Amino acid sequence: MNPIIDTIIVAIWLMLPAYIPNPSAAFFGGKTPIDRGIYWGKSRLLGDGKTYEGLVKGISCGFLVGIVQHLFLSEYLNLPSFGIFPFFLVTLFCLSAGAMLGDLLGSLIKRRVGLKRGAPFPLMDQLDFVAGAWLLLFLFAREWFTESFSLDIILAVIIITPLLHLLTNYIGFKIGKKQVPW
8 A cells, every 4th residue: 555645544543542532522512611710811711612521521532432443443454553451541541631631721822822712723723632642642651652653653643633623623513513613
């Protein structure tokens, strides 16, 4: 097969537990804001779009997708695993929780620079969750991270993630789960 296509497939495969949490959180939603309505200066700390329910559901969905990938599909599809038991559980948690934490940090930064909920912040919107996932992997699953994320995989993730993010947000907008298509 084509090495570029192979790289893209592996990049998506490795990042799927990090790609799933944000759309899952938006889809399932929640009511209890993480910031509990607290203001920092003139704006909310995070805003109503970041809820405890969305956080837990998002992390859970990413983690469960990773479990299915690891236990049932990795070997069958001849794609990389997430490590050996019980270590792969740490890897999957870092990917899914890191994605949500990166998204929360991105939201915090957007509020600090004066952007309202849903306002576009190019690249931050598309890559904050990747940075969060990679940070947690680097801190808690460094060996797996450095073995799995070669330079070509990292570049593929950085290039394809904004495109995938825009596509999933547009779908979320069309089905009424997002207020804006970006």
